[in-house]
Amino acid sequence: MNEIDHKTSTARFCPICGKLDEPAYKPFCSKRCADIDLHRWLSGIYTIPAKDDEDEDGERPAEGEAGDK
Numbered sequence: 001m002n003e004i005d006h007k008t009s010t011a012r013f014c015p016i017c018g019k020l021d022e023p024a025y026k027p028f029c030s031k032r033c034a035d036i037d038l039h040r041w042l043s044g045i046y047t048i049p050a051k052d053d054e055d056e057d058g059e060r061p062a063e064g065e066a067g068d069k
């Protein structure tokens, strides 16, 4: 029988700040860092246009167009 490792055999570090991660926020150390990473991730995939008060009714990005990647 294989013994499952219940202990954290491999210490992981938060990719954001480098601290030891918290089980609750794996692989991050805190919700904050998880949030930061999520933000980076999102902004990397979805190109968020600058928010302008002006409503340009000419250029509208296709909605629901998911990236090919």
Ligand SMILES: [Zn+2]
Pocket: 014, 015, 016, 017, 018, 019, 028, 029, 030, 033
């Ligand atoms: Zn962190």
